[in-house]
Amino acid sequence: KRLKKEYLAVTLKGKDGAKGIDELCSTPIGEALDWVGTVEGFADRQVAMKGVLAELEKRLSFLDEVGLGYLALDRASGTLSGGEIQRVRLATQLGAGLAGVLYVLDEPSVGLHPLDNERLIQALQRLRDSGNTVVVVEHDEAMVKAADQVVEIGPAAGKHGGELVAQGTPAEIAKLDTPTGCWLRRGVPTVNSRKRKSAFKLTIKGPRENNLKGEDVTIPLGQLVGVTGPSGSGKSTLVDRVLRRALARKFHRAKDEPGKHEGIEGLEYLEKVVIVDQSPLGKSPRSNPATYTGAFDLVRDLFSQLPLSRQRGYKAGRFSFNVKGGRCEKCQGGGSIRIDMHFLPDVWIECEACQGHRYNRETLDVRYRGKSVADILEMTIEEGREFFGAVPRLSVIMNTLFDVGLGYVRLGQAANTLSGGEAQRVKLACELSKSAPGHTLYLLDEPTTGLHYQDVQVLLEALLKLRDAGHSLVVVEHNLDVISVCDHIIDLGPTGGVGGGNIVATGTPAEVRKSEKSLTGQALRDFTT
Secondary structure, three states: OOOOHHHHOOEEEEOOEEEEHHHHHOOEHHHHHHHHOOOOOOHHHHHHHHHHHHHHHHHHHHHHHOOOOOOEOOOOHHHOOHHHHHHHHHHHHHHHOOOOOEEEEEOOOOOOOHHHHHHHHHHHHHHHHOOOEEEEEOOOHHHHHHOOOEEEEEOOOHHHOOEEEEEEOHHHHOOOOOHHHHHHOOOOOOOOOOOOOOOOEEEEEOOOOOOOOOOOEEEEOOOEEEEEOOOOOOHHHHHHHHHHHHHHHHHHOOOOOOOOOOEEEOHHHOOEEEEEOOOOOOOOOOOOHHHHOOHHHHHHHHHHOOHHHHHHOOOHHHHOOOOOOOEOOOOOOOOEEEEOOOOOOOEEEEOOOOOOOOEOHHHHOOOEOOEOHHHHHHOEHHHHHHHOOOOHHHHHHHHHHHHOOOOOOEOOOOHHHOOHHHHHHHHHHHHHOOOOOOOEEEEEEOOOOOOOHHHHHHHHHHHHHHHHOOOEEEEEOOOHHHHOOOOEEEEEEOOOHHHOOEEEEEEOHHHHHOOOOOHHHHHHHHHOO
8 A cells, every 4th residue: 555554543433434545546536536625624734735725626626627536646657548638638728828839739539438528628729718729639520510620631641641631620621532521421320220130149248347237138149339437437447357357368368357247158060269459569669560460471481482582492481581591681681680778779771781771692683573572571552452453362361451441551560559549440351351260259349449430430340240150149248339339339328337237238239229317328429420
């Protein structure tokens, strides 16, 4: 508990009884805010305590206002998502009362339920109204519509992007034939009302981890199942800490202890479990989309079969940048060299020996259709798709990477430069390119992170393709475009923190939309109005 017992013994009395500093810090921000407002001051210290309590209440209210009411005050910063960290910083700025400041935010809505997002928008508007300028990189429809000015870059990604396509108010952009313009003026969306039959189901018995209340959770197999609910309602606890860890222990012999639950029924219907999360593709920057998907193994085999390779006796290993032989030994196949700056961040400089090509001159002499192996790694996935169109196995991998919206990413792009959403889609493409035997369950955590509406539609096609092949998918998601097409929804809530962890509604999106208790139902009603 970090503090000495003498200090832990000091308590303040509020509406739910007395709390010490350790108990208060382990309380979710929303609850702490309610409690602080009811604290009774000491008679001889009323004036001093009044000022401190008012300041504490104000700071807690800023955190609650940006949608962080479900977080405990003592939550380690290293466990926060990128969106949560941004919102903590935003809360500190709300309390600073500054004017004339330029704020730049990168997708602050990541991980937020649509209704929590409204509060975030109001917080940003407060910053604007205080005389500041707020620039937000965002794909969220509500955020874009609330903007005073929209700057659209495009028209597509990679080499087809980088242009100023349009600028104006949301209403002005909606009149234009640009990707964002078409998205803003689309008709009223519909939600899936068709009940898809399922012969088998998976049942999580009595989950009680964190705020989960122990209700059995039924997941119909052979369907696209969305797990929804406000931030902090227990979605990640249910899918990640309970379901994923239990399945990883069963199928992959993982050592992580699953969250509290009584058991899982229906595992006999699964032959494989694939976890498609946002963790990096590999611990080394040498990992990249080409190596992760196995495409580079096929490229190396292809180069080893070329006439010059046979003449010189080059095998597939010659074209690896991870082993001696064909790689540049000065940078050991990295293409760049790390300079240790001691007390400053490391600096990477291009290797002078190979000019960043990773390989020695003899290896680069071997060319396929005029391209060396280094040239292949510099290609975008879209270029690779065209280049390897006549190579069946490579063509399948390139097409699946392209189909999940990664056409702009370079084949040799270091894994540590990919966003969490990009890494997740590389993993998804890797699975799509395989012919998975038997019934596979896919677990995905917010796969739409960082995606424009057009890319979301492409991703949905990929997910539905897996479902139609007879597999099951469980997706934790806030994006209403995805939620509205799910076959089945499990909505947790009704709020976050202690007020969450209950199953509020289940069924098709059309059925959940009718639920008066469900915040997701309310969001779906607004979405289709």
